[in-house]
Amino acid sequence: MKNAIMGLLGCCGFLAIVLIIFMTIGLVAFRIQLFQLRSFAKRFPCANCGTILGIKSLELADTEWERQLEEMRREHSDVKFKIVRTLHAICANCGTKYRFVKKDRTFVLYEAD
């Protein structure tokens, strides 16, 4: 009985450690992507007006993305969505929308689905 309990605790402990490792990797990956987005936004000129996008453009996109998600949830409350974010920046000067392409490390014009 003691061995069974120790085995169960060992198994749970192992799973907890694996879970913590995966959560840490996910958090680090998220922070790296956020850092990349911010660095590229600080030097990317808007294709429409030439203004550097900057951090404000990322904040505008966050707000707009949340608004779009909320609208989808309201319109289709019985549907579970699996959505990949495609809007990452909105020019604070002219409103042009951009998607960040990680593999090319650049912003491209956003096309609504």
Ligand SMILES: [Zn+2]
């Ligand atoms: Zn612009």
